[in-house]
Amino acid sequence: MKHSKFDVIVIGAGHAGTEAAHAAARMGAETALVTLSASDIGVMSCNPAIGGLGKGHLVREIDALDGVMGRVADRAGIQFRLLNRRKGPAVQGPRTQVDRALYRAEMQRETHEQENLSVVIGEVVDFLMDGSRVCGVKLVDKSELHASAVILTSGTFLRGVIHIGDVSRPGGRMGDRPSVKLAERLDGFNLPLGRLKTGTPPRLDGRTIDWSDLERQDGDEDPTLFSFLSTSVVAPQISCGITHTNARTHEIIEKNLSRSAMYGGHIDGVGPRYCPSIEDKIVRFADKDSHQIFLEPEGVNDHTIYPNGISTSLPQDVQQKYVRSIKGLEAAEILQPGYAIEYDYVDPRVLTSSLSLPEAPGLYLAGQINGTTGYEEAAAQGMVAGLNAALAVSGREPIHFTRADSYIGVMIDDLTTRGVVEPYRMFTSRAEFRLSLRADNADQRLTPLGIDIGCVSENRKSSFCNKMEKLTAAKSTLSEKTYTPKEVRSIGITINQDGNRRNGMAILAFPDVSFDDLVPLIPNLATVDLDIRQQVERDALYANYIARQQKDVEAMKRDESYEIPQDFDYFTLEGLSSEMKQKLSQARPANIGQAGRVEGVTPAALTLLLARLRRGQRLRKA
DSSP states (O other): OOEEEOSEEEEOOSHHHHHHHHHHHHTTOOEEEEESOGGGTTOOOSOSEEEOTTHHHHHHHHHHTTOSHHHHHHHHEEEEEEETTTSOGGGOEEEEEEOHHHHHHHHHHHHHHSTTEEEEESOEEEEEEETTEEEEEEETTSOEEEOSEEEEOOTTOBTOEEEETTEEEEOSBTTBOOBOHHHHHHHTTTOOEEEEEEEEOOEEEGGGSOOTTSEEEOOOSSOOOSOTTOOSOOSOOOOEEEEEOOHHHHHHHHHTGGGSTTTTTOOOSBOOTTSOOHHHHHHHTTTOSOOEEEEEESOTTOOEEEEETOOOOSOHHHHHHHHTTSTTOTTOOEEEOOEEEEEEEEOGGGSOTTSBOTTSTTEEEOSGGGTBOSHHHHHHHHHHHHHHHHHHHTTOOOOOOOTTTOHHHHHHHIIIIIOOSSOBOOOGGGOTTTTTSOSTTHHHHHHHHHHHHTOSOHHHHHHHHHHHHHHHHHHHHHHSOEEOHHHHHTTTOOOOOSOOOEEHHHHHTSTTOOTGGGTTTOGGGGGSOHHHHHHHHHHHHHHHHHHHHHHHHHHHHHHHTSBOOTTOOGGGOTTSOHHHHHHHHHHOOSBHHHHHTSTTOOHHHHHHHHHHHHHHHHHHHO
8 A cells, every 4th residue: 555645635636726736835835736637737627718807806816825827827818808997996807718728738837847746646535534633535546645734626526417408427527527435425524515506508619600790809909917927928819709699599498498407407506696507597587688608719729619608508409409599600510518517515614714624624625615616716715725734734823814805815704604505706896895905906915925924936026026116116206295286287187276285196096197197297207117107006096995994994803803712602692593693603703703794693793792702801811
C-alpha cells in the first residue's frame, strides 16, 4: 500500500479545486491535487466565459490575492466586454469569452509550474480519520494520502444524475461518472444534504449556422482585463452572434413540456432562478414572444458554438426541432445535446467562515458542494478554503473575509448565515457596500492582506507597491492646494460661485470632470500615468459616498466584534420563539452581525442575545 504525506490535500480539479490547491501551495503548504485525470484541470463544463456582473468582481478579488483564474482568463480571452459600461464603476463587471482549449492548456501549465503542488491521479473513495478528525484520503486502488487538512471540491459529482428528457443516467458531467462512494462517506457525518440542479444548452456546429443575417456582437475596442498584472490581450479576438426564439420555438417547447426532465417529474433538485432553462422561460414568462440567444464560439479554432440562453432538459429530438425553428439555425446540427444535471450539496450553514466543517475537523468544503453555481463563485470559495487550510496547518489564525471588505466576504457570509434554497449566484445587488467594493479597486482592498499572510508573489507585491506610490503621489498633488470657484471656472469647469475653496480631489468628484480637465490648473499632473489617472478619478468620484457609508461599516464591525461561542445554547435563551431558536441553532452565527442576517431574526431577539453575551463576559471577567 502506497503512503504519501502532504500538508493539504484537495479533492477535485475543477475551478474550486484548482484555486484551492494553488492558494495552499502559494502559502508554502505541500499540496496534493487529486483528480481522475490531469486533463480535467481547467475544464469549463458549461459556458466558455469568465466574469460578468458580480462575478467579474470575484475574479478581480481572486487576482488581487494572486489567484490564477484572472490571469488565465486574460491569456485565453477571445472577446472582452465591460458590462454596464454606461453605469458607474461600482456596478460595472468585466467579462470575457474564452477559448475553451486555450483556457484548459493555460490552467494546466500554471498548475504544473506551481511550486509545492503535486497532481495525483486517482479517485478518492474515503477519508482517513483520527477520531473525528479528517487526516487524509483513501483512493480506489487502496493507496492512502495523509495530510493535516483536506479540501473537498466535488462540483456536481456527488450522486450526480444527467437528465435528457425521460432518459436519466449517472454522471458528474457529460462523459464523466459521478462520485457515489464519497457521497456515501459524507452521509456518515450526518450533514444536512439537499439536491440542486443545473443545466446546459445543446452545442451547435458553427459551420451549419447561417450567420449572414444575424446581429453581430463585437468585443470592446479597449479591453478591460481581469488581472492587475496583465497588460494586453494575447489571443485573437472574435465576434459573437445574436438571434432570438420566436412563436414557433415556443409552440414546440410548450407541446413537449411533459417530455422535459424537469416538467416530466424526473428532477427533484432546484435550479438557478437567474439562469433558467428555456422550458422555464416559456412557462414563467408566457407573455414574452421572444428570448435572446447569444451564439458564443468556444474557441478560435473550434467550430463548436455555445447558444447561451436555451439551456434545456428536453429530449434530443425536441431540441433539434426547436433549435431549427430559430433564425439562422434552420440547418444547425447539434454536436452535443443539452442536459440537466442533478447533484447533492451540503447546507453551507454547517460551515465556518473559513469553510471548515466543525463536525469533521480538518475538512473544508468549497464550490458547488456548498450550493453555489458558476466558475467564479467556485474559484473564490476554493481560494478561501485553500488559504485557511494552509494557515491552519502552520498553526496560524484563519483569515476572515467580511461584507465590508470584499464580494468574497459577502458570498461566504450569505452561504454560512442564510444558506441556499437555489443555486447561489453572485450579483452586485447582494453587497451593501458596493460603492467601495468595486472591481477596479480590488487590489487596494485585498492585496495588502495577501502580502500580510504571505500568499502574494514578490512580482505582484512589487507591482502593487509601485502602483500605490504613484496613486498616493497623484492624490497628494491634487490635495495639497485649494482653489477658488473663480480659478476653477477659468479652466472651463462649471461650478457654483459660492466662495468655497476646494482642492483637486474635491473638484474631481464633480460630475463630468476628468483628470485631464485639471491639468491646466495643476500642471504637475501632466506626468501622471494613464492607469493612475483613471484610478484616481474613480476614487474621487466615490470618496464622499464612501465617507458617509463608513458609519454603516463601523456599525457592522462593532456587531461582528461580539463573538458568539460555537457551543452557545440558544434554547436556554428566554424570550425567543421556538422557531427563532431553531434557526439560530442551525445557522450557528459566529457573531451578532451574522445573527442579525439569519432569516427571521428580529432586532428584539438580537437585544436579548447581546444581553446574554455581555452578561457572560462579565461573569467570566469576575
